[in-house]
Amino acid sequence: MLYTGVLTKMQTEFLEPIQYYLVFENDFIHVNQLLNKTIDIKLIGHQCLSCGLNKSIYRQGFCKTCFFDKPFAGDWIMRPELSTAHLGKEDRDLDYETKVQLQPHIVYLANSSNVKVGVTRKSQVPTRWIDQGAHEAVEIVEVPNRYLAGITEVALKDYVADKTNWRTMLKNDIKDEDLLEWKQKLKAYIPEEALPYFIEDNTETHIKFPVEHYPEKLKSLNLSKTPHYSGKLIGIKGQYLIFEDDTVFNVRSNEGSVVELSI
Structure with missing residues (x-):
């Protein structure tokens, strides 16, 4: 399955364990169902969460102009x-x-x-x-x-x-x-x-999180430096995806990234 969309923080449901969802404009992904599956993540662009333009993300999913102008970034x-x-x-x-x-x-x-x-x-x-x-x-x-x-x-x-x-x-x-x-x-x-x-x-x-086992030596995935990554998902905690090779991906810190997810 191939999904394309703008990353925003995962939506959650307070169950045991926590249920996670990625919401794209045209897709809705129940992330818990991807545990123990290989996920391919590819950065294809950016989209400011405020103005919607294809501009570099400055902070919190906003371009620099919106970050300094809009009330929700005060x-x-x-x-x-x-x-x-x-x-x-x-x-x-x-x-x-x-x-x-x-x-x-x-x-x-x-x-x-x-x-x-x-x-x-x-x-x-x-x-x-x-x-x-x-x-x-x-x-x-x-x-x-x-x-x-x-x-x-x-x-x-x-x-x-x-x-x-x-x-x-x-x-x-x-x-x-x-x-x-x-x-x-x-x-x-x-x-x-x-x-x-x-x-x-x-x-x-x-609170109980859906984690198969926890990493020992963390490697943080930064899409601006590594625009293409593939790994087996073994856990979700906070706003992080945890992969088998100890790579962790902070969805929230990558808000505004336009990605292709291949499962």
């Missing part, structure tokens, strides 16, 4: 503490920023390579944890806007990591952690504005 996306819609202050497009920033957000702890703190919209739980390759996660606070979530994350990352070590995550070199215990320890450092939103009574969410 600095507050990666740094939620910079959100200003709650003040009625525009960054790039106040209507868009109001819609996204002024909705319930979760500050959470996740264990993907180590215990880390993160922020996501409530509507993206547990998708965000799945995309990060977390085996377990728990909500700390649920706040009404992105700014409050951002300042909470900034305060807590002085005491716990805020990034995932992707190599450790993919090797599955992870120890179980009591995230509820961590949550209680960190409560003392939550900013006063966010403390009323602390979630007292909840449980850990556990």
Whole structure:
């Protein structure tokens, strides 16, 4: 089978194990069904996820112009503490920023390579944890806007990591952690504005990924450097495809790539 389309992050379904789907304009691929099959990946071009033009991808699937102009690539996306819609202050497009920033957000702890703190919209739980390759996660606070979530994350990352070590995550070199215990320890450092939103009574969410076995020596596939690759798929974790020869391919970091997939 031959599939052609623009890569975007894999869609997921929270089952045991997680179910993964690649969505192209004219094709829908259930990636779990490709486990133990050889996949041939060929880069044939690029397409900006915003303007749709065949332009080099700068970051996050966008060309350089769209990355610096469009509201969905503003600095507050990666740094939620910079959100200003709650003040009625525009960054790039106040209507868009109001819609996204002024909705319930979760500050959470996740264990993907180590215990880390993160922020996501409530509507993206547990998708965000799945995309990060977390085996377990728990909500700390649920706040009404992105700014409050951002300042909470900034305060807590002085005491716990805020990034995932992707190599450790993919090797599955992870120890179980009591995230509820961590949550209680960190409560003392939550900013006063966010403390009323602390979630007292909840449980850990556990996530199982479809991986036959984990790689030992990782080789990251970069399509701009290796535009043609073929390998046997043995696992899917986070937004990574894991191949038998220890090659790993981050679908999300290759968004905007136009590819041919041959199965």
